[in-house]
Amino acid sequence: MAEPFVFDVASLALAAPECFLVALGVLLVCAEFLFPGQRLLLPALTMTGILTTLGLVLAGSAGIGFGGMFQVDGLARFFKVVCLVGTVFTVLLSQRNRQVEGMRHGEYYSLLIFAVTGMLVMASAADLIVVYLGLELMSLSIYCLVGLLKHDLRANEAAMKYFIMGAFASAVLLYGISLVYGLAGTTNLAAVSAQIAGRDAASEPLLLAGIGLLLVGLCFKVGAAPFHQWTPDVYEGAPTAITAFMSVAPKAASFAVLARVMLAGFLPIHEVWAVLVAGIALLTMTVGNVIALSQTSIKRMLAYSSIAHVGYALLGVLAGTEEGLSATMNYLFIYAFMNMGAFAVVILLAEKGQRRESLDDYRGLAASNPMLAALMLLFMFSLTGIPPTAGFIGKFSLLMAAVHAGYTGVVVAAVMLSAVSAYFYLRVVRYMYMDAPAGGKDVGLSAGVAVALGLAMVGVIGLGVAPSALVSLASQAGIGFP
C-alpha cells in the first residue's frame, strides 16, 4: 500500500531535469511550426536544452520523490549523465547525417528529447509502474525516430521490426511486472526487496517466472542474447545518427533499469538470477563477437559489437555488488565515447547517395584521410580494449568486479571472446592502413561531426590515461547497492 502522496515542490525539484526536457520537447514541437525555415534553430535549441539538463542533473540533489516512485541517487544521476552525453553526441552528429540522408522532419529533435525524457525517468524509476512507463516513453519515441525516413525502405523495415519486437518485449515485461506485483504485493522496488527478502524463491515458481519475464523484457531492451536479434537489423536500417544514439543512450537507460530492478529489487535472491545473467552474458558475448567476425557492413559490425559490449556490461550486473554496478556505469560511460566516435567516422564518410557503409569503403583510408583513419584506429583499439585507451579501463573494471564476485570462469570466457573481437576491430584498421585505397574519398567535414570526433577522442584518450575521476565517481555512484 503506497503512502498517501500529496504533490510537493521537493518532488518537482527532484524531477527538474525531466520537467525541463518535457517543456523543451513541447517547445520544439511548436518551434517547428512557428519557424519552419530555420534549419539551425532546432539543433541549437536542442543542444542548449540538453546541456542545460546536464547542468540540472549535475546540480540536482539526491532524494526520493513522488511517494517513493522517483528516486534521484548516484545511480540515477550517473546514468542520466551517460544518456545526456550520448544525446549530445547524437545532436552533434545529426545535422550532417540528416542532410546526407535527406531527412527534414522537425519532429526529429522533439522526439529525441522525449526519448531522453523517458530515459531520465527510467534512470530514476523506483517503481515498476514508472519503469514501464518510462520505458514505453523512450521506446515509442525511438520507434518513431527510426522510422522517420519514410521514403527509405531500410528505415521502414527497421522501424517495423523494432516496433514489433519491442511491443512484444514490453508485453512480456508487463506480464512479468504483474506477476511480481502479485507476489510481492507492491510495485515499489524497495518494498519488493523487503518483501522477498528471506523468502525461499525456489519454492515460488511464479515469482521466479515474474523475475524471469521481467529479465527477458529488460534484456531485450539492452540487446542481450537471445533477445538481441532486432539489434543488427535495426541498427543497420536506422539513420546512422539514430543508430549511434540507440547504441548508447537507450542502452544506458535500460541498464539503469536493469541494474536498479535486479539490484534494488531482487538482490535478496541474487544467487537465483545470477546464473541466468551469467548465461545470458556469455551467450551475448559469444553471439556478438562471433557473428561480428563475418560482417561486411560497418554499421552491422558495430551493431554486433554493441551486442558483445552488452555482454561485457552485464558482468557488472552479474556481480551483484557495488563494485559491479560501478563498473557497469563506468563502462557505459566510456562506451558512449568510443562508440560515438566510431559512428561519427561512419557518418563523416557517408555522402549523399553513397552510404559507404561497407567495410570495403574503408580500404586505404589512411592514405586519403590520415586523421580520420587515425581516429578510427583509436576507437577500434578502444573497443577492443587495448590500453591505454579508455576501453581498457572500462573492461578492466568489469572484469575486476566479476572476478571479485567470484565469477572467474565467466571472466576467462569473456576475455577469450574479447580476443575474438580483436579480430574484427583490427580488420577495420587493417583495411584502413594496410590496403590500397579503393578510390579517392573527399570527406567534407561538418562542424558538428568534427566537434563530436574531438570530444570522443579526448574522452577515449583522457579516460584511458586519467580514469581516476571517472572511476571515483562511478564507485561513489554505486554506493548503496551492495
Next chain:
Amino acid sequence: MPLYLVLLPLAPLLSFLLTLLSGKWMGSRAHRLPILAASISLGCALAAGWDVAHGVVTDADFYTWITAGDLQVSFGFLVDQLTAAMLIVVTSISLLVHIYSVGYMQGDPSYPRFFAYLSLFTFSMLMLVLGNNFLQLFFGWEAVGLSSYLLIGFWHQKKSAADAGKKAFIVNRFGDFGLSLGIMLVFVTFGTLHYQEVFQAAPGIVGQQFTLLGLTFELPTLIALLLFCGAVGKSAMIPLHVWLPDAMEGPTPVSALIHAATMVTAGVFLVARCNPLFELSSVALNVITVVGAVTCLFAATIALVQTDIKRVVAYSTVSQLSYMFVACGVGAYSAGIFHLFTHAYFKALLFLGCGSVIHAMGGEQDVRSMGGLKKYLPITYWTFLLASLSISGAPGLAGFFSKDEILLMAYTTNIGSGRFAWFIGLVVAFITAFYSFRLFFLTFHGRFRGSTEQRDHLHESPPVMTVPLILLAVGAVTAGWLGSPEILGGHSMWDHFMAPVLGRAEAHVPHFTEWLLMGISVFAGLSGIWLAYHLYVRRPELPGQLRESFSETYRWLVNKYYVDEFYVAVLVQPAINCSRYVLSAFADATLIEGVVNGVPRLIGRASGRLRRLQSGHVQHYLAAMASGAVGLLVWLYLV
C-alpha cells in the same frame, strides 16, 4: 707477471686486428706485421722456456673474466714445462709457416686476410696453451677452431672448401659438446675451474659417483671421458676424425701449421694437462688407449691408397696423433708430448714440402700426375726425404726417438690395453713407413706423369719457401735428441724436464727387452721403406695388380671405410628430414599451426553459420525470443 707473457699472445692479436683493418692498404706488404708479431711471440716463448728451465713457473691471473655466484673465471696464464714446450712448438712453427706463406700465397687476392687469419690462429693457440683454467682453455679451443674454420674455407668461392670448413667446425662441436659438459662437471665437482685448484683437489673425488641421464658413473671416469670427448674432436680421433682429411681444402701452409703441428695436437695437450684427473680413472685411460690404437691403424690403412698428396699426409697425421694418445693412455704423457714435439717438425716439413710440390705443379695435388720431381725440386726432395725418414722411425732422426718411447711405454705399461696398443703401433710403424715412402717415390722418382704444360713450369720454390723447409728439416732431424733414452747414451732430458708436470712413467724392463723392442720397430720401419721401394720403384706394375686382386679391400680403403657416408645416412640426412618433414611440415605447420589457425577458422565458420540465424524474418526473431523466454523460465524452475 712477466711482460713477455702479456706480449706473447698480444702481439699476434694486435697483428690480426691491424692486418684485418689495414689489409686493403697494405696489399702485398700485409705479411710484415704478422711475421713481426710471430717473431716477437717466438722470442717471448723462448724467454718463457728459459725461465721455466730455470725453475720459474708462473701462474697468474690477468683479469677476472666472468663472475656469477660462486663461479669466478679469469683470463690468466700458467707457464710450466708443458706450456713452455707447447709455446716453443707453436711459435717456432708458426713463424716458419708465416715466412713460407709469403712465397706460397703470393698473388692471392686475399693475401692480407690470410695473414690476418694466421695471426688470429697464433693468438688463439697461445691462449689455449697459456690458460690457467679450463674455461680459458675452452676459449682457446674454440678460437683455434674458428681460425681453422676460416683458413680451411679460405678459398670460400670453392664449395668444397666452404663445405670442409663448415664440416670441421661442426664435427668439432660434437667434441666440444662433451668438453663443455666436462668443464661443467669439473666446476660442479670442484667449485672452481682453475687448474691448480682442481688438480690439488682431484684425488679427493676417487670413489664418488655421479648420475647423468639415469646412468651412474664413477665421477673421475665421467669427468675424464667428457674431457676426452673434446680431445677426440680436436685431434680427429675415431669417430670424429672425418673432418681432418677434408680440412686439406685449406692452403697448404695452414695444413702444416694447424692441421699437423699445432691445433690438432691440442687434444693431446688437453689430456696431458689434465693428467691428474685422467690418472684417477683406469677406465678412461683404457678408453684413450684403445681409441688411439684403433684410430692409428684405421687412418694408416686409409693412407695406403690415397692419391691426393696432402690427404696421405693428413691420414698420416691422424695416425701419428693416435700414437700420442696411446702414449697418454698408457700414462706416458711425457712421451706423448715428446712425440707431439717431434711430430710437429717433421709433419710440418712434410706438409710444406707437399706445398712446395703443389706450388711447382701449379696446384696439382694428385700423385698420379707427378713423378720424377727430384731433379726439378732438389731442396724439396732432400728435405722431404728427411721428413719421411723421420716419420718412418729411421734411427737417429726425431721420429725414431719419440715413437720408440711410446711403443716401449705401451709394451711395459700396466694399463690393460697396453700390449694391444703396442702391437698395433708396431704394425702401423710398418704401414707408416710404407705409405710415406710410397708417396715419396711416387712424387719424386720415376718418370713425370703430368701434362707437358705442367712440366714446362716445374721449378724449385723461391728461398722464402725453401729456407723454412731447411730449418724444419733441422728440427726433424734433431728434435728427437732432446729425449734420447739412456740406453742410447742420452739422458732422457725431456722426461726429466717434464716430470714436474707430467710425472715420470718409468719403463721397468731389462735393457735387453728395450733393445729388442727398438730393434723390432726399426725393422718394421725399414721393411716398410723397402716394400715401398720394391713396389713403386722397382716393380711399378705391381700396385695395379695388387689393386686388382684385393679390389674389395681397396674399395673400402679408398672410400675411407664409408664413415662419411655412414654419418650422412645416419645423422645428417635424418636430421634434415626430421627438420623438413617432421618438424617443419608436420609439427609446426600442421599440428601447432593447425590448432593456431584452426581455432580461428572454426570460429569463422561458426560465424558464417550463426550469421544465417539472423534471417531477416521478424517471426524467426520472435520465435527465438519466445523460446528464449520459455527456456529461461524452465531453467529458473530447474535451477
Next chain:
Amino acid sequence: MVPLSWYLLLAAALFAIGLYGFLTRRNMIVMFLCIELMLNGANLNLVALSHYLQDLRGQIFTFFVIAVAAAEAAIGLGIMLALFRNRRSVYSDSITSLKE
C-alpha cells in the same frame, strides 16, 4: 468467491494465445492485435491481483497500460502505413531485406 488462481490461469491462457498468434501470423495488423491480447492478459493479472490484494495499484496500472496501448497502436500503425506505402505489403515475412 472465484479463486484467484482461476483468474491468473485465464490471464496466462490469454497471454499464451496472444503469443501463439503473434508468433504465427504474417499479417502485421493481426500481429498487433495479438499484442493487445497479451497486454490484456497482463491487465487481467493486474486487475485480479489488485482485487485480491485489496490494493488499487493494479487497477491504476491498468489504466496506464491502456493509455500506452493506445499510443503503441497509433505509432505502430503509423509505421505500418509508412511501410505499406513503400512496399504495398503488410506481411511481416516479406520485409527481410535487413538480415545476416
Next chain:
Amino acid sequence: MPILSVLIFFPMLAALLVLPLDKDRPERIKAVALAVAVSEFLLSLPLWSSFDKTTHLMQFVERHRWIEPWNVQYALGVDGISVLFVLLTTLLTVLCVLVSWRSVTEKPKEFFVALLFLEGTIVGVFCALDLFLFYIFWEAMLIPMFLIIGVWGGPRRLYATVKFFLYTLVGSLLMLVGIIVLYRAGGNTFDILALAENQYPIRLQLVLFWAFFAAFAVKVPMWPVHTWLPDAHTEAPTAGSVILAGILIKMGAYGFLRFSMPLFPNATRMMMEPMMILSIIGIIYGGLICISQSDIKRLIAYSSVSHMGFVTLGLFSLNTQGVEGGILQMINHGIVTGALFLAIGIVYERTHSRAIADYGGLASVMPVFAGFFMLFTLAAIGLPGTNGFVGEFLVLLGAFSSRSWAAVFAATGLIIGAWYMLWLYQRVFFNPPNPGLQGIAAINGREIVVLVPLAALILVIGFVPNLLLDYMHVSVAHLLARIPQAEPAATGPLHALAALLP
C-alpha cells in the same frame, strides 16, 4: 629529474613533433626521428652511470597515486634486472632509425611515429613497478607493433601481424585475469613490491603462475606457442624485426623474472622441471627446424626460439649462474639477433630477396659486410670471446647444477646452432658467387655506423661480461633468496597439473 618518466614519455611526445612535418620531405622527418632517438639514448645513459650496484632495491623510483579507487599507482623504478633492458632498448632504437633510413620509403612519418611510440611503451614495460601500469604498457606496445608489421612489412604482412596481435593478446588477457585475482589476493594492491611481500597459498600460486605463463610464454616465445614468431619476424620490416627480436620477446622472459618468480616462488619451484623441459624442447626443436629453412629471416626467427629456450632454461635453473646467464643471454640475444636482422635488412635493401637460394658468394662482393656477419654468426653460435658464449655457458652451467640432464640435452643446441648458422653463412656468403649478386653496392658508412656498436658490444661483453653481470649480482641474489631451495615434495609436470585440480 624523473628520469624514467622522461625516458618513457620523451619519445612519445617527440613523436608528436614529427607529425606536423611535411611528408614530402622525408629527410627532415628522418633527421628529427634520429635526433629524438639519439637524445633518448643519451638521456638513458645516467641509468648506467648512476646506478648503485650494491643494492637490490629499486632505483630511480617514481611513485604517484594514479587511479585511487583501485589503488593503482604510477610507480616506476629499475633494479639490476631491468636497467640493462632499458639501455638495450634505447640503443637498438637508434640503430633501428638508422637502418630504416632508406628502407622505409612509404609513409615515413607514420613509421617513425610508431617506432618512437613503441620505444616509449617498451621502456615503460621494463620500468613499471605497478602491475596495472605494467599491463598498460605491455598491451599498448601491441598497437605500434601491429602497424609496423602490417603497414611496412613483407608480402604476407597482414597474416603475420594479425597472428602476432591475436596470439599475444590471448596470452595477455589470461594474464589480465591473473592480475585481477592477484590484486584481491594480495590485499587490493597492484604494487609489485608489496605483492611480493605476501605468501600465497600454493594452489593459487600455481593457477596464477599458469595465467602469467600464458602471457609470458607466448611473448618469449616458448614452445609450443612460438608459431607467431617466424611469421612476424619474417614479414616485419627490418626495424620491426630488430625490435621484435631484440627487445619485445625479452619482455616475456623479463616477466618471468619480475613477476612469476618473486610472486609465486613455490609454484616456480614446482614448475621448474616442466619449464626446463619446455625450454629444452624449444632449444632443440627451434634449432632443428632452422636446418630446413629456405628464408633467411625465417631461419633467424626460429633460431630465436632456440636461443630463447636457453634463456628460459637459465631462468628456471633457479640458481645464480642460470639466472644471471639467462639475463645476460637475453641481452646477448637482443644484440646478436638484432644485429643479424639489421644485417639482413642491409642486404635485403639491395637484393629484395630473403630466399637463401638467391644468395651465394656474397663475401666476394661485400667483404666488410661479410666480416660483420661472421662476427654476428659466431656470437649466435656462442663462440668464446663473443657475448653469446658467456650467456650460454652460464645458462648451461646453471642448468647442469640444477638438473644435469637438462644441460646435456640443451648442449646439443650448441651443435645444431653451429650447423644451421654456418650453413646459412656458407650458402649466403661462401660458395661460387651468384651471378645475380654482381655489382651490388658495398656496405656504406651509415650501415657501418649501425653495425659497429653491436659488433663492439658483442666483443666487449664477450671479454668483459662483468660489466653487465656486476649490475645483476645483488638483484639476482635477492630474487633467488625468495625461492625455496628445498625440493618440493612432489615435482614434475604431472604433479604440478594434479595440484591444479580441486
Next chain:
Amino acid sequence: MLTLPKILFAYFAVMILGLAGAAVTRRNPVHAVLLVLAMFLHMAGIYLTLGAEFLAAVQMIVYAGAILVLYLFVVFLVDLRREVQSERFVDWHSNSFLVALLLFLALAYGVGRAQVEVPDATAPAGVLHLGVELFTTYLLPFEIAGIVLLVAVVGGMALARRDRAATTAEEEVR
C-alpha cells in the same frame, strides 16, 4: 461449489478464450478485429466481476471503442484482397504452438504453486477514490502517460503524414 460468480467467470473465461482463439486463427483481419472487439467486451465484464467498474468502462470506451476502431480503419486502408488467398500462418506454427503451450504450462505451474497473501483490510474502493489516487499518489505515472500520448500524437503524425519526401529531396540536391 457452483456459485454465480463462478458461473459468470466460467462464461467469460470460455468466451474470452474462444474469441481470442478464433481471432488469432481467422484468415480475414476484419474478422479478427471484430472478434477481438467482442473479446474486449467480455474482458470488461470480467473486470466488473472484479469490482473494477471504471476500468470496465475504460476498457469498453477506450480500448474497444477507440483503439480497435483505429485498427479497423487501418485494415480497411491497406490492401485486403491478397490476404484471403495467402497463407494464414508462417510455416512453422506448430512449433510456435508448442512454445506458447510451454509458456502457459510454465505459468500455470507457477500459478498452481503460488501463495498470494491476501490482506485482511479492505482498501477503500470506488471511482472517486480511484480518481484521487490517480492524481495524488500516481501523479508521476499519470504525467508520464500523458507525455507518452503526446509522443504518440507527434510521432504518429510524423509517420503517417503523406510526405513530400521525393520532391524535397530533389530540392535539396539543387
